[in-house]
Amino acid sequence: MNEPRSAHQLSDEQKACYQENGYLIGLPPVFTPEEMRRINAELPHLLALLKPGETTKDIREWHEASQYLYEICLNPRILDLVEGVLGPDFYCWASNFFIKEPRSTSTVGWHQDAYYWPMAPHNSVTVWVAFDDVDEGNGGMKIIPGSHRGGIVKHQRGTDTDSVLTLQLEDGSDFSSEAAVQFRMKAGECSLHDDRAIHGSQANPSDRRRAGLTIRYSGTNVKNDLAVNPNFKTYLCRGTDTFHHNPVGVPPTTRFGRPNFKAVSKEEAGLG
Template identity: 30%
Template sequence: MLTEEQKAFYAENGYLKVDSVLTADQLSRAQSIVTDWIEGSRSVTESDDLYDLDQGHSAETPCLTRVKLPHRNDPFFWDLLTASRVTEVLNDLLGPSTIINTSKLNCKAPGGGAAVEWHQDWAFYPATNDDLLAFGVLLEDMDEENGPLMVIPGSHRGPVLSHHHEGHFCGAVSPDDPDFDLSKAVTLTGRAGDMTVHHVRALHGSAPNRSTRARKILFYECASADAWPLLGASSYIHGLGQQGFWADLQDRIITGEPCFTPRLEQVPVRMPLPPAKDNTSIFRTQMSGGMKSAFG
């Protein structure tokens, strides 16, 4: 699927844009399911196991920050990850044996959908090596007005910045951090059906949606099977116990086989401890953490 030039670009810059990953039928099906989910949120008044509600959400005007775990809530999204061009890109970048850590549909409603402050995914869930990435599958056309993903090229090869504020993990970096240079940021725009890729250590964020159009991105966060999570990271798996972890791991295999010989690499790590005041989602972690916004 990927050319050698694309692989080299990803290795050097920590991100990649892949055009037309979804077929027309796949895009139409994904959009239809998402429309049904958003319609279903009209009767919801508090965030629950499926929905994270944004400020201003109502039956008349649904406003979501996220639909949780789409790959578990409709088999289409699991099939998309395991048997499509998405899978080909995954294996090109992470090898034959891969697992999913989580998935989410991030929604920014028109006219002010919530920003995602600048952060590194690695700060939330470090592992024994950093062969982890996130796919962002665009379900709507995306330009600079409706809150696209932004990334700082090469930041995946730099330090892990502090994501702490006032003594607690807050899920965001300070815009005053000397290692954070917003002037280097690249904006990843594209057409519905395109896909972005960013490395787990790449600095990234997205501004509020100030347009009159929705912004919906399906995110898959994936790892090489030999990248094992570190104890203390902000992940549900630490509460499962050994038997529960084993059962859960088998459910998360995308391609290949589970790995029982974790690969240990000399990679920088900062643990997300003391934990965030509210770690139920990145939006709540960032809101409760009180870090100064890089978006003004």
């Protein structure tokens, strides 16, 4: 048995659980309550950069221009968890917020991330960092265990007008939502999920905010199709990139900033 060397290095049992179910929860916190308090206290400085008409969903890949987010994305505790899933050589390529304010009707339809992403092979993991306590009461995420082993399912244009995603899966056709596992986390904890795992979340009828930051990591063997997502940039987190498949980003030099992207619609870029 290979025993973990730190609290955030996955045990063989946790790795096997991830392989079997396509997700991991119940992990040690990646941020202490005090660290989380500071992270939340700084968040308004980032939100202040949103332009009129934009929402928090428009905060995509701002780790490229904002040290505040870059430091979270490259936090060694998070990287230890990711290394347990992807192995020694991986990069970070995306970050975005899923924030449901109190009494928000906003939902996230059932979907597989990999359906949206022009990337191959499948060797990517999402870390969902809880900025608030999340549970069934405020629209915490749900996932279908083992669904990452069923292949990529065709998504359709959704009928749920509150969903923040345009394409989604119909419950009952390719899977049953009755099998879903509800994620419950304290602020400062995180979950991991495979890019093929079916997941989604419901509205937030509570008077508590439900904020999470998703950070996407991929093995260096994963290549993005630049014709579809021309803004794609990688930040090597661990190991070496012997493949050189993708453009490499430059770390940010300002605490709060937003990147200048080539104009491309989110759907064209495969980002929902």
